[in-house]
Amino acid sequence: xTDSMLQSKIPAGPIADKWDNYKADMKLVxxxxxxxxxxLVVGSGLAxxxxxxxxxxxxxxxxxxxxxxxxxxxxxxxxxxxxxxxKNYRGDGDSIHRLFYDTIKGGDFRAREGNxxxxxxxxxxxxxxxxxxxxxFAREYGGLLDTRSFGGSQLQRTFYxxxxxxxxxxxxxxxxxxxxxxxxxxxxxxxVELVDVVNIDGRCAGIVTRDLVNGEIRxxxxxxxxLATGGYGNAFFLSTNAMMCNVTAAWRAHRxxxxxxxxxxxxxxxxxxxxxxxxxxxxxxxxxSLRNDGRVWVPLNVGxxxxxxxxxxxxxxxxxxxxxxSFGNLAPRDIxxxxxxxxxxxxxxxxxxxxxxxxxxxxxxxxxxxxxVKERYGNLFDMYxxxxxxxxxxxxxxxxxxSHYTMGGLWVDYELMTTIPGLYAAGExxxxxxxxxxxxxxxxxxxxxxxxxxxxxTIGNYLAPMLNKPVPGVDHEAxxxxxxxGRARFxxxxxxxxxxxPDWFHRELGKIIWDRCGMERTAEGLQQAxxxxxxxxxxxxxxxRVTGNGASLNQTLEKAGRVDDFFQLGMLMCRDALERNESxxxxxxxxxxxxxxxxxxxxxxxxxxxxxxxxxxxxxxxxHKEELEFETIHLAKRSYK
Amino acid sequence: xxxxLENLTLKIWRQSAPADGGHFESYRIDSIxxxxxxxxxxxxxxxxxxxxxxxxxxxxxxxxxxxxxxxSLMIDGQAHGPxxxxxxxxxxxxxxxxxxxxxxxxxxxxxxxxxxxLMVDRSPLDRIVEAGGYITATTGGAxxxxxxxxxxxxxxxxxxxxxxxxxxxxxxxxPNGAANLFTAAKVSHLNLLPQGQAERWSRVEAMVETxxxxxxxxxxxxxxxxxxxxxxxxxxxxxMHKDYRRAKVxxxxxxxxx
Ligand SMILES: Cc1cc2nc3c(=O)[nH]c(=O)nc-3n(C[C@H](O)[C@H](O)[C@H](O)COP(=O)(O)OP(=O)(O)OC[C@H]3O[C@@H](n4cnc5c(N)ncnc54)[C@H](O)[C@@H]3O)c2cc1C
Ligand code: SF4
Ligand code: FES
Numbered sequence: 001x002t003d004s005m006l007q008s009k010i011p012a013g014p015i016a017d018k019w020d021n022y023k024a025d026m027k028l029v030x031x032x033x034x035x036x037x038x039x040l041v042v043g044s045g046l047a048x049x050x051x052x053x054x055x056x057x058x059x060x061x062x063x064x065x066x067x068x069x070x071x072x073x074x075x076x077x078x079x080x081x082x083x084x085x086x087k088n089y090r091g092d093g094d095s096i097h098r099l100f101y102d103t104i105k106g107g108d109f110r111a112r113e114g115n116x117x118x119x120x121x122x123x124x125x126x127x128x129x130x131x132x133x134x135x136x137f138a139r140e141y142g143g144l145l146d147t148r149s150f151g152g153s154q155l156q157r158t159f160y161x162x163x164x165x166x167x168x169x170x171x172x173x174x175x176x177x178x179x180x181x182x183x184x185x186x187x188x189x190x191x192v193e194l195v196d197v198v199n200i201d202g203r204c205a206g207i208v209t210r211d212l213v214n215g216e217i218r219x220x221x222x223x224x225x226x227l228a229t230g231g232y233g234n235a236f237f238l239s240t241n242a243m244m245c246n247v248t249a250a251w252r253a254h255r256x257x258x259x260x261x262x263x264x265x266x267x268x269x270x271x272x273x274x275x276x277x278x279x280x281x282x283x284x285x286x287x288x289s290l291r292n293d294g295r296v297w298v299p300l301n302v303g304x305x306x307x308x309x310x311x312x313x314x315x316x317x318x319x320x321x322x323x324x325x326s327f328g329n330l331a332p333r334d335i336x337x338x339x340x341x342x343x344x345x346x347x348x349x350x351x352x353x354x355x356x357x358x359x360x361x362x363x364x365x366x367x368x369x370x371x372x373v374k375e376r377y378g379n380l381f382d383m384y385x386x387x388x389x390x391x392x393x394x395x396x397x398x399x400x401x402x403s404h405y406t407m408g409g410l411w412v413d414y415e416l417m418t419t420i421p422g423l424y425a426a427g428e429x430x431x432x433x434x435x436x437x438x439x440x441x442x443x444x445x446x447x448x449x450x451x452x453x454x455x456x457x458t459i460g461n462y463l464a465p466m467l468n469k470p471v472p473g474v475d476h477e478a479x480x481x482x483x484x485x486g487r488a489r490f491x492x493x494x495x496x497x498x499x500x501x502p503d504w505f506h507r508e509l510g511k512i513i514w515d516r517c518g519m520e521r522t523a524e525g526l527q528q529a530x531x532x533x534x535x536x537x538x539x540x541x542x543x544x545r546v547t548g549n550g551a552s553l554n555q556t557l558e559k560a561g562r563v564d565d566f567f568q569l570g571m572l573m574c575r576d577a578l579e580r581n582e583s584x585x586x587x588x589x590x591x592x593x594x595x596x597x598x599x600x601x602x603x604x605x606x607x608x609x610x611x612x613x614x615x616x617x618x619x620x621x622x623x624h625k626e627e628l629e630f631e632t633i634h635l636a637k638r639s640y641k
Numbered sequence: 642x643x644x645x646l647e648n649l650t651l652k653i654w655r656q657s658a659p660a661d662g663g664h665f666e667s668y669r670i671d672s673i674x675x676x677x678x679x680x681x682x683x684x685x686x687x688x689x690x691x692x693x694x695x696x697x698x699x700x701x702x703x704x705x706x707x708x709x710x711x712x713s714l715m716i717d718g719q720a721h722g723p724x725x726x727x728x729x730x731x732x733x734x735x736x737x738x739x740x741x742x743x744x745x746x747x748x749x750x751x752x753x754x755x756x757x758x759l760m761v762d763r764s765p766l767d768r769i770v771e772a773g774g775y776i777t778a779t780t781g782g783a784x785x786x787x788x789x790x791x792x793x794x795x796x797x798x799x800x801x802x803x804x805x806x807x808x809x810x811x812x813x814x815x816p817n818g819a820a821n822l823f824t825a826a827k828v829s830h831l832n833l834l835p836q837g838q839a840e841r842w843s844r845v846e847a848m849v850e851t852x853x854x855x856x857x858x859x860x861x862x863x864x865x866x867x868x869x870x871x872x873x874x875x876x877x878x879x880x881m882h883k884d885y886r887r888a889k890v891x892x893x894x895x896x897x898x899x
Binding site: 050053054057068069070071072073075077078087089125127128129130131132133134136137138139140141142143144145161162164166167168171174175176178179181182190213242243244276277278279280281282284285352383386387389452453456499501503504545547548552553554555556 | 643657658673674676677678680681682684685687688690691692694695696697699701702703704705706707708709710711724727731733735756757760762763764766767770771772774775776777778779780781782783784785786787790791792793796797799800803804806807830831834836837
């Protein structure tokens with residue numbers, strides 16, 4: 001049964017009418033009254049920038065917080081491949097319903113129908129909005145927008161801007177935000193990090209931040225707070241996320257009462273450049289769009305050490321085409337990743353460390369010519385060459401799966417409100433739309449949907465009844481307590497004076513999580529992790545070394561706080577994975593697979609969202625359930641054969 | 642297989658605060674894999690410093706994929722180092738050899754005060770965008786995306802300009818500390834597109850004038866293009882100047898009509 005705290009608030013009516021029904025019934029704030037409400041938006045990625053700019057355009061008093069020096073540097077900038085929308089410009093049979101269906105199926109039937117349908121509906125508005133703002137999407141010779149296909153879909157619904165779609169979309173949203181900053185609609189706090197969330201009288205009253213340049217701890221009060229702070233893929237240490245991505249904002253909110261949903265749903269992306277050595281600090285994604293024209297293979301025989309070009313066709317195993325004939329190289333991410341792991345585990349890995357599989361463009365180059373391939377993927381090929389020193393026009397790329405995206409995140413209802421009234425979560429920071437696995441090109445869509453087309457409506461519904469009622473200011477004792485806690489926490493890291501750096505702990509923690517809670521999980525491995533992580537965490541608390549001080553810019557100290565939160569999250573990820581006795585999407589429990597080695601769901605017992613309540617220690621958190629109701633779509637085995 | 646570089650000497654700029662004098666400090670480092678990136682080499686050095694109880698070197702970085710524009714190092718006097726079209730984070734140690742001495746400094750420009758060590762404040766670049774680097778299109782009212790076809794060459798040219806990552810290497814490389822390449826990239830991206838026409842003249846005026854408030858003036862050295870990790874073309878500067886002159890004429894005309 002669904003826990004009473006976890007009411008999804010899905011509006012009544014047929015699936016296609018729910019969002020319209022919501023908008024027809026919601027409370028409104030009169031344009032002249034909007035400036036009386038202060039909304040604090042933490043994060044300036046696609047979700048944060050779009051929300052902040054739109055709220056400011058509507059007239060709300062908005063403040064934006066980012067730890068970056070400029071809002072334009074949020075991690076969204078790194079997205080390469082594209083953004084989905086049900087425009088059906090190709091006339092290939094796309095529709096809102098189909099995008100809705102594909103997303104639910106892609107998520108292995110672990111997402112909420114109402115939210116996902118709304119996402120598919122507003123997807124079409126996103127493309128219109130971004131084009132109006134000057135995003136230079138790829139075009140065909142006739143001048144109309146070009147699209148391509150992406151993993152998990154048989155349609156061409158993905159819009160793109162060379163291999164830099166995230167950059168161009170974020171610049172679009174950032175420019176709109178910059179306009180608001182310039183005309184005074186938004187106040188920007190850069191190089192500032194959220195360190196706590198403050199609740200007063202049962203609602204979120206504001207946040208506490210730390211100025212990274214001078215260490216100043218400071219409170220900010222508001223009528224509503226939006227966390228658009230991205231995902232927690234860096235819990236694995238090595239991931240495709242930017243170095244600064246972290247879980248701190250979401251985790252601090254969790255500690256203050258926001259339930260954390262499905263932390264074990266993490267996405268391992270199939271096409272990343274394999275690790276080259278021990279000093280590696282992050283992994284680089286090779287966009288999934290490459291799988292449109294690249295063919296994935298490994299040698300048929302173990303021990304075949306010949307260079308790729310010398311291995312004849314008959315002695316290659318194009319395993320995705322063999323196992324999944326209808327989707328082939330475009331099989332969804334979780335499936336492709338596991339297949340790559342199995343190929344490498346079987347001893348057929350390629351490259352100096354035998355830790356990759358080939359992604360081969362020779363057939364595409366022969367078919368389309370080098371120029372066309374260059375036009376489509378030139379910058380990705382260049383990037384690959386810079387990193388590996390190998391030229392992918394001549395030698396096949398080597399790829400291997402890496403942590404990339406996190407479907408789990410703060411639990412939110414249909415209005416994107418967390419279990420703390422007045423605290424919202426948007427973009428990758430929430431858990432809302434992708435179930436147990438996200439389809440390619442759907443994160444950008446969700447971030448912009450949340451920021452442009454959902455939050456600006458739902459926040460008004462919350463604020464309207466608060467008109468002219470005073471809210472607590474920063475002199476309230478709850479803020480003072482949180483400030484003191486924040487100061488003490490950072491001083492505490494400095495005072496340990498142990499021997500190991502935050503990075504050392506992060507690397508060790510990441511190894512445990514990757515081995516035990518990565519692509520394949522077992523009850524035994526997870527139990528081991530739940531012994532090992534707390535033990536390492538105890539060491540962290542006594543043996544951490546942070547040099548420098550707290551009153552000037554100190555990246556070691558920043559990192560200490562982030563690693564502290566990753567430790568706590570890591571425990572919750574493993575507990576969540578252990579409790580979910582089924583395989584679904586990115587969560588693959590070796591004990592639960594069918595005869596062909598595919599994920600075996602247990603719809604009877606696990607067709608629910610697991611949302612965790614913090615009780616003081618992540619090893620003791622309480623697990624709550626939101627049952628998922630499927631009214632429109634029939635639960636089916638997810639097959640891509 | 643990877644090889645290791647030995648006996649590297651790093652001369653690194655250390656400065657504890659904006660007002661502080663700052664100085665070079667020498668560090669020796671060994672056993673660096675040639676597969677490592679330049680920033681991973683600095684990570685190794687920082688771990689070593691922490692081991693020795695010393696404060697780590699502050700430097701800006703994030704994506705490490707050459708797209709966020711956060712990394713910003715002067716390496717041996719060159720913005721983003723010796724490899725053309727490559728941001729610092731994409732530079733790999735295979736570009737160097739054992740025994741090398743490498744000098745690492747922050748961006749040096751009047752408009753970019755040093756925050757600490759190798760980190761500078763580049764927010765004047767944001768001021769330029771805030772002044773006009775956008776298309777006013779408030780959320781919700783946009784027409785269908787395919788209503789205005791945009792010829793592919795136009796869209797491609799806009800994209801060539803839009804690829805700028807806002808790193809500021811062009812400013813650091815310029816003897817005058819000018820931000821013309823950055824500003825031109827931004828102006829051109831929007832001024833080339835049909836959607837950008839309505840604000841074309843006011844945009845270029847506002848952006849150029851804000852640029853002039855913060856940065857030095859361009860005397861056509863061309864160092865910026867050579868340092869730019871995205872190889873943004875100098876042609877965009879010509880386009881910006883042309884638009885700026887036309888804007889002045891156009892606006893004067895408008896004024897005389899009142
Ligand atoms: C390499 C790569 C390629 C990708 N490619 C694609 C793609 O092709 N298509 C697709 O759909 N998706 C893609 N994704 C996923 C997608 O890019 C992200 O999920 C999405 O951009 C997240 O956006 P966001 O707005 O939620 O968060 P982010 O863009 O991560 O922004 C987070 C913001 O929060 C701020 N912040 C975080 N914590 C704090 C704090 N404590 N205090 C203050 N500020 C804070 C940061 O400064 C930043 O501004 C890709 C991801 C990666 C890693
Ligand atoms: S023009 Fe080039 S060097 Fe200048 S900010 Fe843009 S990307 Fe950097
Ligand atoms: S760290 Fe992002 S461009 Fe170098």
